[in-house]
Amino acid sequence: MSTASESGTPLPFAARAGTRELDRPSCVERLKSHSVGRIGWQAADGPMILPITYAWYDDTIVFRTSPYGVLSELIRPRKVALHVDELDEGSRSGWSVLVRGTVHPVASPSELVRLWTVDDLSPWADGVRNLFMSITPHHITGRVIMPSRSPIT
Numbered sequence: 001m002s003t004a005s006e007s008g009t010p011l012p013f014a015a016r017a018g019t020r021e022l023d024r025p026s027c028v029e030r031l032k033s034h035s036v037g038r039i040g041w042q043a044a045d046g047p048m049i050l051p052i053t054y055a056w057y058d059d060t061i062v063f064r065t066s067p068y069g070v071l072s073e074l075i076r077p078r079k080v081a082l083h084v085d086e087l088d089e090g091s092r093s094g095w096s097v098l099v100r101g102t103v104h105p106v107a108s109p110s111e112l113v114r115l116w117t118v119d120d121l122s123p124w125a126d127g128v129r130n131l132f133m134s135i136t137p138h139h140i141t142g143r144v145i146m147p148s149r150s151p152i153t
Helices: 024-033 070-075 109-115
Strands: 002-004 010-011 018-022 036-043 044-052 055-059 061-066 080-087 093-105 130-145
Touching: 002 044, 010 080, 018 024, 024 130, 036 070, 044 061, 044 070, 055 080, 055 109, 061 070, 070 130
Parallel strands: none
Antiparallel strands: 002 010, 018 130, 036 044, 036 080, 055 061, 061 130, 080 093, 093 130
16 A cells, blocks of 8 residues: 655655654644544543543643533542644545643633623534533644655665
């Protein structure tokens, strides 16, 4: 199996990609520039991963959900992971950022007033989404994957 280089010439399978780690500021810039990711946690009946719309706000990740939906299970503080990426299957390139931290509901009235004004915090899902959640990051890591430019001999 091979993929095409920028010139259209096929690259051998083994020459297709290289990776490099992203530093924290680069990861945060990618988190700020996107608004959709997948949140994962250990639910009562096993691992759960769901898409969310989010915003990077005051060094945390915030999102809104329904007080009656699956994500409302996160009102009790717990460890979660948030994965955000951008991939190009054609070139087999992209990046991935993983945030590990603790999620908790936002309860402070003054903070809730401020969060209602955050532009990028509008959920894609319909319905009432008035439960604000915040993820305090403990670890933020990321990597870039890019096609290799060196031929295999």
